Amino acid sequence: MNKLVVSSSPHFHAKDTTSSIMLDVIIALTPAMIASVILFGFRAAVIILTTVASCVLSEYVSRIVMKRRQTVGDLSCVVTGVLLAMNLPVSISPLIAAFGGVIAIVVVKQMFGGIGQNFVNPALTARIILMNSFPAKMTAWTAPMDHSYFDAMTTATPLGILSEGTGEALPSYLDLFLGNTGGCLGETCALALLLGGVYLVVRRVISPVIPVTYLATAAVLSLVLGRDPLFDLLSGGLMLGAIFMATDYTTSPINFGARIAFAVGCGVLTILIREFGSLPEGVSYSIVLMNITVPLLERAFKPRAFGSVRRRKAGAK
Amino acid sequence: MELTFPKRPYHTHGGAHVPHHKNTAHMETRVMPPPAEVTLPMTQHIGVPCKPVVQKGDHVYVGTKVADSSAYVSAPIHASVSGTVKEIAKVMMPGGQVVDAVVIASDGRMERDPAIQPPEEIRTKRQLYEAARESGLVGLGGAGFPAHVKLNVPEDKNIDTLIVNVAECEPYITSDHREALENGKNVLYGIYKIKEILDVHRVLIAIEDNKPDAIEALRKIADNPEMDPNDEVRVLPLHARYPQGAEKVLVQACTGRRVPIGRLPADIGCLVMNIASVSFFASYMKTGMPLTLKRVTVDGSAVQNPQNVIVPIGTKISELMEFCGGYKEEPKKIIMGGPMMGVAVTSDELPVLKQNNGILAFGEQEAQSMEPTDCIRCGRCVAACPMHLLPTRLEKYAERKDVEALKSLDVMNCMECGCCAYSCPAGRRLVQAIRLGKFYVRKDGAKK
Numbered sequence: 001m002n003k004l005v006v007s008s009s010p011h012f013h014a015k016d017t018t019s020s021i022m023l024d025v026i027i028a029l030t031p032a033m034i035a036s037v038i039l040f041g042f043r044a045a046v047i048i049l050t051t052v053a054s055c056v057l058s059e060y061v062s063r064i065v066m067k068r069r070q071t072v073g074d075l076s077c078v079v080t081g082v083l084l085a086m087n088l089p090v091s092i093s094p095l096i097a098a099f100g101g102v103i104a105i106v107v108v109k110q111m112f113g114g115i116g117q118n119f120v121n122p123a124l125t126a127r128i129i130l131m132n133s134f135p136a137k138m139t140a141w142t143a144p145m146d147h148s149y150f151d152a153m154t155t156a157t158p159l160g161i162l163s164e165g166t167g168e169a170l171p172s173y174l175d176l177f178l179g180n181t182g183g184c185l186g187e188t189c190a191l192a193l194l195l196g197g198v199y200l201v202v203r204r205v206i207s208p209v210i211p212v213t214y215l216a217t218a219a220v221l222s223l224v225l226g227r228d229p230l231f232d233l234l235s236g237g238l239m240l241g242a243i244f245m246a247t248d249y250t251t252s253p254i255n256f257g258a259r260i261a262f263a264v265g266c267g268v269l270t271i272l273i274r275e276f277g278s279l280p281e282g283v284s285y286s287i288v289l290m291n292i293t294v295p296l297l298e299r300a301f302k303p304r305a306f307g308s309v310r311r312r313k314a315g316a317k
Numbered sequence: 318m319e320l321t322f323p324k325r326p327y328h329t330h331g332g333a334h335v336p337h338h339k340n341t342a343h344m345e346t347r348v349m350p351p352p353a354e355v356t357l358p359m360t361q362h363i364g365v366p367c368k369p370v371v372q373k374g375d376h377v378y379v380g381t382k383v384a385d386s387s388a389y390v391s392a393p394i395h396a397s398v399s400g401t402v403k404e405i406a407k408v409m410m411p412g413g414q415v416v417d418a419v420v421i422a423s424d425g426r427m428e429r430d431p432a433i434q435p436p437e438e439i440r441t442k443r444q445l446y447e448a449a450r451e452s453g454l455v456g457l458g459g460a461g462f463p464a465h466v467k468l469n470v471p472e473d474k475n476i477d478t479l480i481v482n483v484a485e486c487e488p489y490i491t492s493d494h495r496e497a498l499e500n501g502k503n504v505l506y507g508i509y510k511i512k513e514i515l516d517v518h519r520v521l522i523a524i525e526d527n528k529p530d531a532i533e534a535l536r537k538i539a540d541n542p543e544m545d546p547n548d549e550v551r552v553l554p555l556h557a558r559y560p561q562g563a564e565k566v567l568v569q570a571c572t573g574r575r576v577p578i579g580r581l582p583a584d585i586g587c588l589v590m591n592i593a594s595v596s597f598f599a600s601y602m603k604t605g606m607p608l609t610l611k612r613v614t615v616d617g618s619a620v621q622n623p624q625n626v627i628v629p630i631g632t633k634i635s636e637l638m639e640f641c642g643g644y645k646e647e648p649k650k651i652i653m654g655g656p657m658m659g660v661a662v663t664s665d666e667l668p669v670l671k672q673n674n675g676i677l678a679f680g681e682q683e684a685q686s687m688e689p690t691d692c693i694r695c696g697r698c699v700a701a702c703p704m705h706l707l708p709t710r711l712e713k714y715a716e717r718k719d720v721e722a723l724k725s726l727d728v729m730n731c732m733e734c735g736c737c738a739y740s741c742p743a744g745r746r747l748v749q750a751i752r753l754g755k756f757y758v759r760k761d762g763a764k765k
């Protein structure tokens with residue numbers, strides 16, 4: 001008789017794999033990508049392709065340099081590339097965009113051990129580094145639906161208008177919802193982001209716990225501080241952050257209680273930065289700051305094992 | 318407090334939606350003719366191994382006791398064919414331990430031991446305990462825990478609920494399903510006997526809702542005033558979500574109670590018995606014939622004719638496969654039990670054991686397993702764990718042999734149901750690592 005395979009149970013496996021999950025995230029980002037091309041023109045596609053190519057190449061080369069198994073096939077670098085592009089203004093130079101991809105993959109992800117090991121979100125951290133390195137270029141917003149790139153009309157983001165207090169008219173809710181405002185490639189069109197979010201939840205790639213808690217906390221705090229909650233939800237990077245960034249597997253908690261705490265923290269920080277910070281927008285910083293607290297949150301909100309009896313106080317035996 | 322019969326199961330955490338593959342649910346069980354020889358290993362239960370009480374050359378009948386032990390947690394073993402003891406051989410069990418086994422060459426006549434008499438009317442708990450022990454019954458759901466130990470409920474523990482486990486949440490396996498369809502009246506007879514002796518007045522027949530025909534059949538019997546005069550037996554359909562039939566999960570789904578860590582269902586007033594165990598015990602009370610036959614589901618992509626077979630315990634897997642038309646393709650993996658918790662065996666020369674409810678033979682494609690990649694911290698293992706553990710963390714601590722950390726995360730509470738590894742998109746061998754972790758904790762405990 002031939003040799004039999006002997007392995008530990010279970011002998012069955014669900015169909016999902018890391019690459020199928022990452023493919024789902026890419027599919028979920030497709031509406032936002034299409035919206036960015038419609039709103040900001042063909043150049044948006046160029047930026048997306050640039051960051052994706054830069055991320056894939058960075059991943060490929062770093063795995064070879066580190067003499068580790070090649071992981072380009074798990075598609076996580078593609079997701080990082082798309083997410084990074086979503087966080088850049090359309091007028092950014094492709095060179096800077098490509099540099100962002102290198103930072104995200106080489107510095108933030110691979111230097112800490114690759115997929116599953118980075119302690120902060122690669123795309124967001126790269127964006128923060130670019131923001132601090134090229135503050136003017138990273139905040140040069142062009143008006144949507146104006147596809148003449150080089151002499152394009154500059155504009156302010158809705159949150160920029162709000163925090164500058166220049167008296168410029170704020171965009172309507174409908175414009176915010178459809179993305180007809182200034183901003184990063186992928187953050188303006190709430191409709192496209194929500195479509196992607198629904199897809200991820202339906203496909204069970206993410207649980208709605210983090211996005212819903214994040215958005216709800218932000219809305220409540222916004223109301224408490226006398227801001228306009230609906231405006232806060234629809235403007236800036238909040239939708240993009242809540243649906244695609246805060247739900248990043250590696251940098252969000254794995255257990256339910258810690259996820260709630262994490263999302264509440266993100267929501268509170270976002271609104272506090274918007275209200276009191278010197279920056280008009282705080283989604284990137286709040287998510288990255290909360291990323292750092294994840295190990296502590298997981299420890300603090302450790303689930304209680306089935307049937308565990310609450311430990312009595314010492315001596316009360 | 319008044320006990321009620323739940324209409325809907327209570328909420329349970331975690332689990333996985335595994336594909337059912339209940340291909341054999343609608344096929345009648347076939348009875349296998351006596352094999353040429355049977356091999357009866359001395360460990361077919363959890364507990365102390367038996368010692369052979371027969372010698373080479375002895376003549377045995379069906380039902381003759383061939384091995385026993387004086388230990389409390391152990392169960393005697395009986396000849397499943399009539400014939401001559403060929404030898405006391407050494408057999409390597411699926412777990413790797415080598416044990417003695419009584420090998421009986423069949424004379425093909427299947428003569429019953431003339432000494433077998435129906436036991437006298439069982440009235441007391443003591444008689445129930447003794448009858449269960451003599452019958453050789455072990456938990457037939459798969460664990461193989463000696464039934465008499467379970468039925469010997471200490472006086473200070475008050476059992477108010479008997480749960481008959483027909484959940485059968487493992488994919489492929491349909492032996493309990495067929496038992497419910499083919500032998501329902503016998504099951505109810507057994508339930509009534511056991512519940513009267515133990516003075517239990519609430520019996521829940523718990524069954525996953527992917528078996529509507531069995532639910533209907535059992536309801537017909539349980540709702541029949543002639544069969545259930547006191548109306549104390551009800552069928553409770555459960556959500557078909559693995560591992561609904563795991564004892565702790567089942568108790569929670571049926572009663573809402575949680576078995577505390579390190580305790581037994583009896584500590585919270587529940588007694589769980591598998592339907593095949595109840596049915597066998599009913600037959601034993603009628604005939605006195607000990608456990609010698611077992612219904613097993615034979616399935617998998619390498620099997621020609623998948624079906625349920627009533628087979629003499631100790632029959633070689635290869636002979637059982639031959640009865641099912643042989644292999645359709647070269648088997649690459651043979652599993653005792655279901656695909657989620659079953660044990661992969663090294664050879665089809667191993668015998669069918671008392672607690673086996675399925676033998677699966679997988680071909681090339683089904684036998685393949687995923688190459689593990691890095692954990693992406695998706696948290697699916699955590700969401701799937703019915704015991705609220707953190708499988709991915711346990712895996713890391715097991716790799717580091719960090720006994721203290723493993724203990725602080727309640728590693729011993731893991732029942733190895735496999736939901737975590739099943740759900741893991743990175744194909745991590747979580748159960749394997751956690752088993753190792755449990756081993757380190759046990760070793761550490763033994764050292765102290």
